[in-house]
Amino acid sequence: MLRGIGGSGVAFAHSAGRRSVALTRRDPLAIDARMPQFLEAVTPDEARRILGRFPAVRRTERVTLAEARGRVAAMDVHAPERLPAFARALMDGYAVRARETFGASESAPVYLALAGVVPMGSAAPGPVPEGAASGISTGGAMPEGADAVAMIEHCRETGQGYVELGRAVAPGENVLGAGEDVAAGTLLVSRGRRLRPQDLLALAAQGITEVEVEDRPRVAILSTGDELVPVGCRPGPGQVRDANSVALAAQVEEAGARAILLGIGRDDPEELEKAIAAALPGCDALFVSGGSSQGARDATSQVLARFGPPGVLAHGIAVAPGKPTILAAAGEKPLVGLPGHPVSSLVIARLFMNPLVRALGGETGALDPFVGRVRARISRAVASKPGREDWIRVALRGDVAEPLLKGSGAISTALHADGLVCIPLDSEGIASGEVVEVALL
Amino acid sequence: MLRGIGGSGVAFAHSAGRRSVALTRRDPLAIDARMPQFLEAVTPDEARRILGRFPAVRRTERVTLAEARGRVAAMDVHAPERLPAFARALMDGYAVRARETFGASESAPVYLALAGVVPMGSAAPGPVPEGAASGISTGGAMPEGADAVAMIEHCRETGQGYVELGRAVAPGENVLGAGEDVAAGTLLVSRGRRLRPQDLLALAAQGITEVEVEDRPRVAILSTGDELVPVGCRPGPGQVRDANSVALAAQVEEAGARAILLGIGRDDPEELEKAIAAALPGCDALFVSGGSSQGARDATSQVLARFGPPGVLAHGIAVAPGKPTILAAAGEKPLVGLPGHPVSSLVIARLFMNPLVRALGGETGALDPFVGRVRARISRAVASKPGREDWIRVALRGDVAEPLLKGSGAISTALHADGLVCIPLDSEGIASGEVVEVALL
Numbered sequence: 001m002l003r004g005i006g007g008s009g010v011a012f013a014h015s016a017g018r019r020s021v022a023l024t025r026r027d028p029l030a031i032d033a034r035m036p037q038f039l040e041a042v043t044p045d046e047a048r049r050i051l052g053r054f055p056a057v058r059r060t061e062r063v064t065l066a067e068a069r070g071r072v073a074a075m076d077v078h079a080p081e082r083l084p085a086f087a088r089a090l091m092d093g094y095a096v097r098a099r100e101t102f103g104a105s106e107s108a109p110v111y112l113a114l115a116g117v118v119p120m121g122s123a124a125p126g127p128v129p130e131g132a133a134s135g136i137s138t139g140g141a142m143p144e145g146a147d148a149v150a151m152i153e154h155c156r157e158t159g160q161g162y163v164e165l166g167r168a169v170a171p172g173e174n175v176l177g178a179g180e181d182v183a184a185g186t187l188l189v190s191r192g193r194r195l196r197p198q199d200l201l202a203l204a205a206q207g208i209t210e211v212e213v214e215d216r217p218r219v220a221i222l223s224t225g226d227e228l229v230p231v232g233c234r235p236g237p238g239q240v241r242d243a244n245s246v247a248l249a250a251q252v253e254e255a256g257a258r259a260i261l262l263g264i265g266r267d268d269p270e271e272l273e274k275a276i277a278a279a280l281p282g283c284d285a286l287f288v289s290g291g292s293s294q295g296a297r298d299a300t301s302q303v304l305a306r307f308g309p310p311g312v313l314a315h316g317i318a319v320a321p322g323k324p325t326i327l328a329a330a331g332e333k334p335l336v337g338l339p340g341h342p343v344s345s346l347v348i349a350r351l352f353m354n355p356l357v358r359a360l361g362g363e364t365g366a367l368d369p370f371v372g373r374v375r376a377r378i379s380r381a382v383a384s385k386p387g388r389e390d391w392i393r394v395a396l397r398g399d400v401a402e403p404l405l406k407g408s409g410a411i412s413t414a415l416h417a418d419g420l421v422c423i424p425l426d427s428e429g430i431a432s433g434e435v436v437e438v439a440l441l
Numbered sequence: 442m443l444r445g446i447g448g449s450g451v452a453f454a455h456s457a458g459r460r461s462v463a464l465t466r467r468d469p470l471a472i473d474a475r476m477p478q479f480l481e482a483v484t485p486d487e488a489r490r491i492l493g494r495f496p497a498v499r500r501t502e503r504v505t506l507a508e509a510r511g512r513v514a515a516m517d518v519h520a521p522e523r524l525p526a527f528a529r530a531l532m533d534g535y536a537v538r539a540r541e542t543f544g545a546s547e548s549a550p551v552y553l554a555l556a557g558v559v560p561m562g563s564a565a566p567g568p569v570p571e572g573a574a575s576g577i578s579t580g581g582a583m584p585e586g587a588d589a590v591a592m593i594e595h596c597r598e599t600g601q602g603y604v605e606l607g608r609a610v611a612p613g614e615n616v617l618g619a620g621e622d623v624a625a626g627t628l629l630v631s632r633g634r635r636l637r638p639q640d641l642l643a644l645a646a647q648g649i650t651e652v653e654v655e656d657r658p659r660v661a662i663l664s665t666g667d668e669l670v671p672v673g674c675r676p677g678p679g680q681v682r683d684a685n686s687v688a689l690a691a692q693v694e695e696a697g698a699r700a701i702l703l704g705i706g707r708d709d710p711e712e713l714e715k716a717i718a719a720a721l722p723g724c725d726a727l728f729v730s731g732g733s734s735q736g737a738r739d740a741t742s743q744v745l746a747r748f749g750p751p752g753v754l755a756h757g758i759a760v761a762p763g764k765p766t767i768l769a770a771a772g773e774k775p776l777v778g779l780p781g782h783p784v785s786s787l788v789i790a791r792l793f794m795n796p797l798v799r800a801l802g803g804e805t806g807a808l809d810p811f812v813g814r815v816r817a818r819i820s821r822a823v824a825s826k827p828g829r830e831d832w833i834r835v836a837l838r839g840d841v842a843e844p845l846l847k848g849s850g851a852i853s854t855a856l857h858a859d860g861l862v863c864i865p866l867d868s869e870g871i872a873s874g875e876v877v878e879v880a881l882l
Contacts, residue, residue, distance in 0.1 A: 065672070066702075069691040083852055085676060090850050092735040120708070120736070121668035123678030137736055139668055139781065139850075141679035152735075181851045188856065197691035197790075198882065201783055202856040204672045204684035227562035227580055231506070231645045235526060237564030238582035243645035250510040250638035261507075267561070294533040294593070295561070295578055340580065342642055349638075375816055409531055410622045411524055415629065415643040441639065 041316030041323060043425060044389045047352060048367055050313050050327055054334050056362040057284045059215040065204055068195050070256065071213035072362045077189040079206050082179035086123075087142040091174040094133035094155055094163055095124075095146035098171040109164045114157060118143055133163050142175055149174035182206075192364030194256070214362035219252045220283035221245050222262040222275055225296050225340060230264065243411070244289045244345045248338065251349040252287075255357035267296045272303045276335070280307070284360055285333055287353065290324070290340040297324050300337040304328035307335055318388045318425065321408035322348035334360070343408035347391050347420060350441055373437050374419070376401035381432040384423035392430075393417035394438060401438055417441050482757030482764060484866060485830045488793060489808055491754050491768055495775050497803040498725045500656040506645055509636050511697065512654035513803045518630040520647055523620035527564075528583040532615040535574035535596055535604055536565075536587035539612040551606045555598060559584055574604045583616055590615035623647075633805030635697070655803035660693045661724035662686050663703040663716055666737050666781060671705065684852070685730045685786045689779065692790040693728075696798035708737045713744045717776070721748070725801055726775040728794065730786065731765070738765050741778040745769035748776055759829045759866065762849035763789035775801070784849035788832050788861060791882055814878050815860070817842035822873040825864040833871075834858035835879060842879055858882050 042050070060074040089095065096112060104110035117135035118124045124143030128134050133150065134143050142149075151174060154167040182188075188202045189195065195211070203211060228242040229235050242264055249259035260283055265275045272288075279286060288300050305311045307330035314327040321344035326337030334356060338345050358366035376394070379402045384390040394401035396418040403421075406413040419438035423430055430436060483491070501515040530536065537553060545551035558576035559565045565584030569575050574591065575584050583590075592615060595608040623629075629643045630636065636652070644652060669683040670676050683705055690700035701724055706716045713729075720727060729741050746752045748771035755768040762785035767778030775797060779786050799807035817835070820843045825831040835842035837859040844862075847854040860879035864871060871877060 065687050066690065069694060084681065086679065088681075088850070090848060119679075120666070121677075121679050139666070139681070176848070176850055181847075181853050186853075196882070197688040197695065198787055198855045198858060200691050201684050201688035201787065202852050204687035205682055205783070205852045207672060207675065207682055209673045225561070225580070231648060232650045234648065236562075238527065238560070238562050240525065240529075240580070241646055241648055243642050246506050246645040247638040247642035249507065250641050253510060254638065342646070346639055346642065373815065406622075407531060407617070409529070409617055411643050411646045412622050412627075414639045417639060441637070 041318045042314040042327075044317060044319050044351075047314055047317045047319075047325075047327060048355070051334070051352060051356045052359065052367050054285075054329070054356065054360060055332055057215060057217045057360050058362065060212050061215055062210050062212050064210055065200050065208070068200060068211050068213060069197065071195055071211075072256070073189045073191055073193045073195060073199075074212040074214045074362065075191050076187060077203065077208065077211065079182050079184055079186040079188050079202075080208075081206055082184040083182040083205055084176055084178060084180070087178050088176045089118075089136045089138055089140045089142060089149045089174060090176055091149050091151045092137050093135075093149045093152040093174065094165075095128055095136045095140075095143050096133045096148055096150050096165070096169065097128070097130070097146060098148040098169050098173065100131065101148070101150060101165050101168045104165045104168045106166045109166050110168075111158070111162045111164055114161050114163050133165075147171045147175065190364065192362055194358075194363050217257045217284040217357060217360040218260055218282065219257045219357060220260040220262050220279045220286045221248055221252070221289055222272075222279065222286065223264040223289045224267055224272060224300060225264070225290065226267050228264045242289070244338075244340065244342055247342070247346060247414075248287060248289055248349055248353075251346070251354060252357055255354040256361045256363070257284075257357045267299045269299050269303050272299060273306060276303065276307065280330060280333065283333070285357070286330075286335050288326075288335070288337045289345065290337055296340060297326070297337065301326050301328075304335045304337060317348075317352070319348075319351070320385075320388050320390050322351075322391075323388070325352070339408075341408040342411055343393065343414045343417075346414050346417075346441070347393075347408075350420065350439070351391065373439050375399075375435055376438050378403065378421065378430055378432065378434050378436050381429060382421075382423065383429040384427055386426050386428055389425050390423040391420040391439075392423060393441075394419055394421050396438065401436060482759045483755040483768075485758055485760050485792075488755060488758045488760075488766075488768060489796070492775070492793060492797045493800065493808050495726075495770070495797065495801060496773055498656060498658045498801050499803065501653050502656055503651050503653050505651055506641050506649070509641060509644075509652050509654060510638065512636055512652075512657075513697070514630045514632055514634045514636060514640075515653040515655045515803065516632050517628060518644065518649065518652065520623050520625055520627040520629055520643075521649075522647055523625040524623040524646060525617055525619060525621070528619050529617045530559075530577045530579055530581045530583060530590045530615060531617055532590050532592045533578050534576075534590045534593040534615065535606075536569055536577045536581075536584050537574045537589055537591050537606070537610065538569070538571070538587060539589040539610050539614065541572065542589070542591060542606050542609045545606045545609045547607045551609075552599070552603045553606065555602050555604050574606075588612045588616065631805065633803055635799075635804050658698045658725040658798060658801040659701055659723065660698045660798060661701040661703050661720045661727045662689055662693070662730055663713075663720065663727065664705040664730045665708055665713060665741060666705070666731065667708050669705045683730070685779075685781065685783055688783070688787060688855075689728060689730055689790055689794075692787070692795060693798055696795040697802045697804070698725075698798045708740045710740050710744050713740060714747060717744065717748065721771060721774065724774070726777070726798070727771075729767075729776070729778045731778050731781045737781060738767070738778065742767050742769075745776045745778060758789075758793070760789075760792070761826075761829050761831050763792075763832075764829070766793070780849075782849040783852055784834065784855045784858075787855050787858075787882070788834075788849075791861065791880070792832065814880050816840075816876055817879050819844065819862065819871050819873065819875050819877050822870060823862075823864065824870040825868055827867050827869055830866050831864040832861040832880075833864060834882075835860055835862050837879065842877060
């Protein structure tokens with residue numbers, strides 16, 4: 001069942017521009033296969049809201065820290081221990097009682113008896129006697145009695161068993177107290193965090209060697225289109241290679257999922273339905289990489305509707321390129337019909353499918369399309385039609401973003417695009433020289 | 442031999458602030474083990490220049506497109522074919538001779554005889570006769586004679602074998618001509634490009650199923666420090682877990698290399714030398730994850746010097762945190778002594794080792810530390826000592842960067858750091874509210 005749709009109430013409420021449709025259901029099963037015919041293109045925000053309702057997959061596995069980078073933590077991890085376990089010196093120098101150094105200066109140094117050296121990797125042999133100092137290295141365990149470290153730069157051994165201190169130190173100076181870094185019980189890693197090197201550092205420092213992470217979601221990709229042939233084949237007249245599914249698989253894996261390439265189906269509803277039905281039990285989401293023709297789109301949407309409830313949830317997104325994107329669901333599993341133009345597919349995968357896949361993988365805050373962005377100055381004006389969100393493909397040259405204005409059917413536009421610049425729904429365009437945010441591609 | 446150091450001349454020229462040392466050698470072998478004693482800390486730019494001299498590893502392998510994402514192309518790839526192979530319709534509609542539509546309007550439509558439908562995935566059955574139009578879907582092969590597509594929205598079949606056109610089309614309108622997207626011979630992917638989904642798209646569209654990529658460099662990580670115990674062990678008095686090597690391995694792998702964890706050695710020059718000598722033949726770079734004490738650093742630098750020429754190249758970098766970083770080389774292989782404080786190690790790995798590793802992996806333009814950055818407003822003033830480059834750790838809350846001011850020995854600072862903000866060598870700090878670039882961590 002879709003998250004947020006309980007017995008209690010409101011299901012998918014769409015307000016698709018002028019011709020808005022509000023759907024309120026007491027029972028998700030009532031969102032049936034008849035829904036699509038009422039639906040129009042939704043706004044990008046509505047599309048994100050729909051995608052945000054799919055629950056994370058929540059199968060988990062235990063991995064070692066060496067395997068955990070980039071995986072999503074499946075549970076909160078708290079510090080079992082305090083850190084550091086013992087007060088440590090933060091500098092090389094002499095462990096002292098701070099009050100015994102008060103008043104020390106270059107002209108009036110303080111002399112303390114040299115009481116041995118704290119060896120690295122073991123406890124201090126004993127307390128520092130009153131009036132004495134023990135040599136200590138950075139990271140060494142502070143001996144009992146001492147509460148500060150006088151830096152080696154300000155000290156001089158006299159050679160007669162004494163250390164001369166040319167500067168006073170305050171209590172606690174150059175010492176990291178026991179538990180001062182991390183208190184026992186501190187939240188180290190939250191469930192939903194994609195693990196970074198510094199997260200692994202914090203876990204390792206606590207002696208944690210394994211972590212429970214979310215499984216990678218399995219995303220099946222089915223290509224459809226009577227004109228498509230596998231990439232390894234030579235296309236006959238009127239045929240093209242199914243390159244979109246290769247890029248889509250790479251994008252899906254970039255988002256932390258496993259891509260399952262199902263191959264190419266014909267634009268035939270019965271064949272398509274069989275292929276999807278066969279694949280569904282083995283995947284967590286299914287993307288139909290559409291043929292570019294209206295016929296292919298129609299076939300896809302007809303077939304996705306049959307897998308409801310809830311069936312088709314959005315019949316297009318008010319975004320360019322990529323408007324003919326179909327959002328649907330078979331129970332809790334997203335079914336998406338992606339547009340056939342290569343640039344459209346690339347953009348929709350970047351802006352909507354990457355966040356969806358990361359959310360399915362349990363990542364917190366995954367639905368922000370602007371993760372990975374830079375600022376740049378746009379090199380020329382770009383006009384936009386109000387009423388749709390335009391995502392202009394740009395090539396980055398240093399701090400300048402050059403719009404690529406070839407059509408969405410062109411491989412070359414996709415190839416040269418380093419990022420996307422958004423012209424919002426209600427805007428008529430960007431002026432030349434304007435500073436824009438670029439979502440990296 | 443280090444790249445850029447030929448028989449011809451200048452080798453490593455350092456100008457380390459006030460006490461600059463310029464080293465000019467006719468022969469790289471003259472950069473011998475005695476060099477370190479002349480060297481001081483270098484500026485960050487000098488460090489980058491030194492790191493930039495290490496040649497890429499240049500072992501290559503052939504992988505399928507499914508394995509190629511994120512790998513570095515080992516050679517230029519040009520388009521074997523032009524794309525599209527045939528003129529394609531960019532819209533659903535009717536393939537027409539544009540000139541036969543001139544003057545058509547809603548009030549004075551043009552009528553053309555309906556001459557069949559172009560099937561998807563095959564050549565048009567024949568040319569479009571004069572005065573006729575063929576139905577065509579997006580992606581369909583333009584039939585001979587036709588030079589434009591009238592969009593279906595502007596057409597209506599009369600039911601008597603005619604199509605009514607309510608609008609004129611220009612020659613070439615809604616058609617992607619043969620070769621118009623990609624000309625045969627076009628450079629698709631340059632050697633040194635880390636392959637993105639759109640690169641794989643362009644290769645797949647050409648029927649290229651495999652690509653020659655650079656091997657992942659092998660980076661060995663040796664931990665040293667008498668106080669260190671393996672992460673899985675319970676530390677005794679005065680001991681700490683070797684968490685740095687876990688984070689370092691993750692950072693190295695993030696940069697596209699394979700990390701080889703060699704375990705923990707003692708701060709003993711002979712032991713260290715043996716461990717490095719044993720590991721060198723099996724790796725492309727070796728990082729010594731240092732103990733935090735002066736003793737550990739000294740042992741590391743003494744031992745790295747023995748592996749010259751050229752031996753030690755820089756004895757510290759004028760950067761905080763992370764000053765006690767040792768750059769050295771055994772022939773062409775980088776040997777690096779990393780600082781023992783966890784935050785220092787994390788920062789140096791992010792700013793210097795990540796670029797080095799990516800360059801070893803053959804990636805073009807790898808030495809920019811600002812790859813992956815955002816802009817933010819700093820929430821409070823931070824002072825800096827001129828003469829060193831300060832990299833302030835910040836936590837990001839939306840567009841606000843909050844400086845984390847705990848010391849570099851604190852795990853918690855590392856854990857909460859989302860990025861780094863640079864205070865340049867000559868600056869005395871950042872004012873509160875200033876807009877800064879944040880290098881993501």
